[in-house]
Amino acid sequence: MKRLAGLLLCALVAAAAGPAHAGDGRPELDLGPTLDRFVRLGEEQPQAALKGLGGIPVDSARQQRRRLLARGLVLASNGLDHDSRLVADELRLLDPAQHGAAGRAAGELVLATLSDTQGRPDLAETHARAAIDASDEACAAASTSDVDCDLRLHWAAATLRQRAAAGRGAAVEARQHAEVARNAALRADDRYRLARTEAAFALLAAQAGDAADAAERLGAAQALARGLVDAELGVRLAQHEAAVAAALGNETAARRATDT
Numbered sequence: 001m002k003r004l005a006g007l008l009l010c011a012l013v014a015a016a017a018g019p020a021h022a023g024d025g026r027p028e029l030d031l032g033p034t035l036d037r038f039v040r041l042g043e044e045q046p047q048a049a050l051k052g053l054g055g056i057p058v059d060s061a062r063q064q065r066r067r068l069l070a071r072g073l074v075l076a077s078n079g080l081d082h083d084s085r086l087v088a089d090e091l092r093l094l095d096p097a098q099h100g101a102a103g104r105a106a107g108e109l110v111l112a113t114l115s116d117t118q119g120r121p122d123l124a125e126t127h128a129r130a131a132i133d134a135s136d137e138a139c140a141a142a143s144t145s146d147v148d149c150d151l152r153l154h155w156a157a158a159t160l161r162q163r164a165a166a167g168r169g170a171a172v173e174a175r176q177h178a179e180v181a182r183n184a185a186l187r188a189d190d191r192y193r194l195a196r197t198e199a200a201f202a203l204l205a206a207q208a209g210d211a212a213d214a215a216e217r218l219g220a221a222q223a224l225a226r227g228l229v230d231a232e233l234g235v236r237l238a239q240h241e242a243a244v245a246a247a248l249g250n251e252t253a254a255r256r257a258t259d260t
Contacts, residue, residue, distance in 0.1 A: 031056065031063055032152060035070040036192075040232055042074030049074050061098045062148050065091065065106060069153070072110035077117055084114045100141045102150060105134035109153055112160050125164035131157035132180075151188035155181045155197075162200060166207070174204055192233060195224035199240040206247035214244050 034056065042049030053071050058064045072087035088110040094103030112127035132154060139149035162177035178200050185193035202217035218241060225233050245251070 031058070031066060035066055036152070039070050039073045039077075043077055046074055046078045046080075062102075065094060065099055065103060066150070069106040069110065072106070073113055073156075076110050076114035079114070079117045081114065081118075084110055088114075099138075101134040101137035102148065102153075105131045105138055105150070105153055105157075108134060109157055112157060116160055116163070121164040121167050124160055128157040128160040128164070132161070151184045152190065152193070155184040155188070155190070155193050158184060159197070159200070166204060171204060171208055175201070178204065191224050191228055192230065195221045195228075195233060196236065198224065199237055202244050203240055203247065206244040209248075211248050214248065218244055 035053070038049045038053050038056075041052070050071060053067060053074070056067055058067055068087060068091060072084060072091065075087060076084040088107040090107075091103050091110065092107030096103070108127045108131035112124045112131055115121075115124035115127060135150065135154045135157065139151075139154070142149040158177050158181035162174050162181060165171075165174035165177055178197055181200075182194065182197045185197055198217050198221035202214045202221065205211075205213035205217055218237075221237055221240070225237055242255075245256075
């Protein structure tokens, strides 16, 4: 796992070394995929991820905000309370004239992630709800201004709400939040996030005792993953497959999924 993370870091640093903008008046490049991978690397190697994020050149206020959000998510997913809150405050205080409600949405997502990491689902849900409200505001303004609509942020906040609702046994509400996350992934044309949401749907179905729907959703997630070269996603889906099997009472299949 450490070697895989090290190889990923090398590839990310090489990718990030290029310019963050297209130049010659063309639209700026989307740093989202690179930032995503650093955030995911941060789950295993937070210091390496933070160092890598710091080396990514940015060429606009939007890129700067999204890089800062990625830093906050790495800190929050590792439970670094003080530093996470500093980043969240910085995001929430970004100039609304430049960022609209997007800075507030990003800050609330950092706090939601921190609360989730700290095992406080009620507080995570409160901040995730605030993140979605601010994200809705930013996305509504995006059609008439330079403020951008961050669908990845919207997906993350909805996913945290889905997890919190499922944790307190609110199955119908959990499915509603998962549908919000699924729609965000579809609008972003993001196969990675869509695969993760289909896997979440599979587990919700299994917990409700619907083996057929669980199998269909898990199959959809695996089909999406086959189109991606992503070892980390494969591990996540194997974990979901095991959880689905366990929820349906099939301990043999659960062990088989984690052994593969």
